[in-house]
Amino acid sequence: MRRRFWVPLALATTVLLAGAAAGAKAMSPDERLITAPGYRAAPGYAESGQAAADTRWVAAGIVPGAGTHWSDMARWALVDVRSHLEANGTVSAGPGGPWHHFWPRDGSFAAVALSRTGHSAEAASVLDRMSRLEFDPAVGFRARYAMDGAPLTDRARQSDGCGWVLWAITEVRRDGGAGVPTSAAELRDRCVATLTRLVAGGDRLPPASPDYWEVKVTRTTLGTVAPMLAGLAAAGRDYAVTGDDAAAQRARTTVERLAATVAREMGPGYERFGDVGGLDASTLMLLPPFTAPGDLPTPMVRAVEAAAVRYQREAAQPAGGVAPGVEWLDNGGASWTPQTALVAVTDAAAGRDLEAGRRLDWLDAHRTAYGSLPERVTRSGAPAGPAPLVWTASLVVLALSELETPGP
Template sequence: MRRRFVVPVLLGVAALVAGAAAGPRAMPPEEQLITAPGYRAQPAYADNGQEAADLRWLASGTVPGSGTPWQDMARWALVDVHAHLEMNGTVSAGPGGPWDHFWPRDGSFAAVALSRSGHPSDAASVLDRLARLEFDPAVGFQARYAMDGSPLTDRPRQSDGCGWVLWAIAEVRRDDDAGVPPSASELRDRCVRTLTGLVDGGRRLPPPSPDYWEVPVTRTSLGTVAPMLAGLAAAGRDYAATGDLEASSRTHATVARLATTVERGMGPGYERFGDDGGLDASLVVLLPPFTAEDDLPAGMVRAVEKALAHYQREASQPAGGVAPGVQWLKPGGASWTPQTALVALSDAAGGHGHAADLRLAWLDAHRTAHGSLPEKVTRTGRPAGPAPLVWTASLVVLTLAELDGTSASAAS
């Protein structure tokens, strides 16, 4: 059972919310680190029996990156994911306050990290909870849910959620069938129907929807359509793995049409809105491990790889990580650990182990005093924002599994 935390809401701090408008940048004060009272204050435990429980849980699975310089980071990342997992399958994004909610995106990554580290029953609990959330067949999931699973309607629905969920189901199944609950089949079918409708069978881009930036948009972003494309491709493979060849063929045909539509509507630059908006980290979702060989046209993959190289340079921040996008409007010069870890995962899956190691070294060097991965690193190199951030912790586990060669994509 997840340990419950309470944390005060600090003024001026929110998860992935855009800030000041473009113009001369006056550097604001650097953000502070936020963690929950009662959580680890150092890389040690209070004498309350929790250390023994965590060690038993870790020993029941595996720790990707064991025997490497990143072993300690991986162990704490797994402990942090598990600590934020409720018995009902919801996973909070971070340490209380505004982050004490369940995002389908973050939950999908946590499910794959739990599966990849040999904890299929925990992964199954997350997927089962996703299957039981309130859902609009025309759009999909809410942006986020309360920790009891009830819907939160203070933000618009985010139609990319089904893409992340479809990818997670396929990844978990490739690890271990035991990680996929019976409810996941209906969830897969429902998400495929919803996404297929949103893109008219692949013939159009989906309507505008907030994506992981969680800001209003009036045009379709790559951050919305890329997870849809990757998720549908994963669903096509998952249908084949479960013997439904007709559904697999039908879904792959949708993917082929949608890839052509994305190539036409978002290429050749693949900026946030196709021809403008700047490059952002959602480029990663069009590459392994989110897509497989032959999912996308070769020319499209080459263009995305080129754009991703430009993004890494142009989004670099003073402390050494990256911003979510090159036109990210929040001032202050902070590096964002989820996007930095996404790039590391892409490097690992693409066979660029040295580049992934450099990103992992940076993440490791900027953990908190209690060993957790924060959401941000300030321009002067201090951990900031909520810590731990479950999305980043999950991404680090997945990156290390790729480097170990034990991931589903590495094994394919």
């Protein structure tokens, strides 16, 4: 998540807080929509060669939700992912400004969405690019990288990245493996080794690190350790599929120990810092499809499921979506689409089709005039912030795909 916003100068006044004299309950004005100059909204796109190329590319794969009222949203979500994918495999998070960078987290979701829809070459390019990013074996990936793959040092490293990458490799291989490049084996081994060291084989929580909130923290967050736990569990399954039974067993042992550590240190409430910090969307990261049955002990799963239900209730926003966390400070009361889409993904994976459908309906109803999913929706229901947001686009594709997968 990008919590410090770049806004064109002409729009700067729209994000100023209401005057201090207005009192403590004053809220900021509704935010404005931010998109790249000349994007699809520009006149002429429908007649352009790019529009025809986008149509052919989508048709060459699979559109989840085809034949439903969500098919238009799915098609544009796929076009938006493709539009932000460079030939070198980097995927920008959104249009321009601080979003025109490559996050391993966002890239992992894009890779799975591309693979799930039959665009295996593009999925492979994203995973291969991740294998060639600057990487510190002691910590992992940078928070983000330039679009040419160069490391950006303006933010602290974020150790959840390896967890998402391991989950992505496993999911892409589950789709048939065509989207898994040869470089993925070394990338998997490197990430497993780094995460195993960070958690001392599962016997401790990892050191504090910024997570998807993109803010400095002094305590370990669930948003950091949940993707690690999910990623290591996924890696264990991937090792088994590729015939490395010894590595699979080592990963499973680490997961068992780490799950016990997380349950002890962050349960039973599973708030952002375990016992404080409020519930946030990281509870969803411990549920399917990010984990599989048997990855986590049953009592832990039940506690996390209960926490996820409370999160959705307590983080509900006026426009109908959710905030990234219960204690996320947002003067405007905006709904955030990535977290709302995460809810849809986990509901669909659990077989709660009606609940997932309601979230997808809400996302569909709050797209931009040109069909893209924005990062936020204002308290009055208008799309806001950068649009499209690739993380949300990828999540919507995955939610629709989960709805088409038989069984919870």
